[in-house]
Amino acid sequence: MIRSSIAVSHEIASGRPVVLNDTTLRDGEQAPGVAFTAEEKVAIARALAEAGVTEIEAGTPAMGEHEIAAIRAIVEAKLPLTAIAWCRMRREDVDAARAAGVSMVNVSLPVSDVQIAAKVKGGREGALAMLADVVGYAREKGLEVAVGGEDSSRADVSFLIEVIAAAKAAGARRFRIADTLAVLDPFATYTLVAQLRAATDLELEIHAHDDLGLATANTLAAVRAGATHASVTVIGLGERAGNAPLEEVAVALAQLHGRDTGVAFDRLGTVAAVVAAAAARPIPVDKAIVGANVFTHESGIHVDGLLKDRRTYQALDPGLLGRAHHFAIGKHSGLAAIAMSLSALHLVADETELRKILARVRDRAVATKSTITDDALRAIWSEIHLPATVPGLEEDAR
Known part of the structure; x- marks a missing residue:
């Protein structure tokens, strides 16, 4: 039967x-x-x-x-x-x-x-x-x-x-x-x-x-x-x-x-x-298909892979839904994501600075239990980058 x-x-x-x-x-x-x-x-x-x-x-x-x-x-x-x-x-x-x-x-x-x-x-x-x-x-x-x-x-x-x-x-x-x-x-x-x-x-x-x-x-x-x-x-x-x-x-x-x-x-x-x-019901950010974060990536491995070839971590094309991938900066970010985000903000950093910025990003993400905003990333970059490029700035700040 x-x-x-x-x-x-x-x-x-x-x-x-x-x-x-x-x-x-x-x-x-x-x-x-x-x-x-x-x-x-x-x-x-x-x-x-x-x-x-x-x-x-x-x-x-x-x-x-x-x-x-x-x-x-x-x-x-x-x-x-x-x-x-x-x-x-x-x-x-x-x-x-x-x-x-x-x-x-x-x-x-x-x-x-x-x-x-x-x-x-x-x-x-x-x-x-x-x-x-x-x-x-x-x-x-x-x-x-x-x-x-x-x-x-x-x-x-x-x-x-x-x-x-x-x-x-x-x-x-x-x-x-x-x-x-x-x-x-x-x-x-x-x-x-x-x-x-x-x-x-x-x-x-x-x-x-x-x-x-x-x-x-x-x-x-x-x-x-x-x-x-x-x-x-x-x-x-x-x-x-x-x-x-x-x-x-x-x-x-x-x-x-x-x-x-x-x-x-x-x-x-x-x-x-x-x-x-x-x-009067909020849509959970991780709600399948329509949630705000369903195409958001923080993991350094995922971001690095997506930047090299979208097929590494994409099965559902967000473009079909009129959406796009978004890369969030947080505890699990890697150097590639930090470099990409800084570039989008028209900020330059060498590899040593990138590693220092990444360390501070991770500390801040753990302390705040949140991702890092563009303004916060800009501030971290300033803390790392400007003292090395503007003579006397660190002393003046004291």
Whole structure:
């Protein structure tokens, strides 16, 4: 069973574009303390569209009139993307989505036995009956439908296959495999998605949470196994530890697997800044892809290598992201970095002076727990260089 699944998944996955469905405005906003205004929602949607994202989950209409109005504002902005509404498996949620003006809904259904027992009357049969009713109703109202399998990663696989078949029969075009509690690793993700891909030709979307730091890896594994869509959020914003970050998934798919998502990499920094400002969440300096320091180098060995041949310490070209390498001066710097930095400041030093400057740079970096600014480097150079070149200066200073 698994072997045939893998063969099918490779056949489907090879070379096809991957659609990223960004859920920053829904799952991202569910992060504790995050609350977007309608204007911020439109601005984020616009930034995503400008970055080439073609699908967004714009919100949850069942929250009420304000949410419906915000989603409608996104729809009325006529951006080049599909705005999707997230709904519970209820007809009234579908009606709220219609009021918001969207053309597609993601209707969520608990699919693990744990969740079904707690949230659905009638067990598995009750869940299937709800699915047939609500998906059929949404299709009658002219909406495209994705069925979200809540807690798919803890569900019985044979029942998941049954749910997917019922979703297709009712008119759905997609099934979302939600790792709601982040219990998967890449190996289990691959096996699960490959099994589901072998059983259906529906679009399959992976929705990974990051509690174990595996959301990006699990998303890549799912795509490799045949998932056609990936649910992501900007800077990984979301409940608990968040979701698979848009920027990581888009770049990793291209860099490691040659898969196109249509995302413009040089716009990712702008999107991250817009979302971070609206969420009042700082972007960590070492955040993959969009962090301020991800192309910053201090190590003397790395700087020396990069100055000789960028290929020595460059796998991802920062130019693809509209960025460039930056060399920081600090405890781990070497003579090459000191010489290069002084040259950029139009300062000259011989080898003896360079070694003295490097020693003081290292002492200062340890004392201040920081890198050395241009002004600080200039001051250190003056301390070393000027007494030797300006007679009487050292005595006058005393």
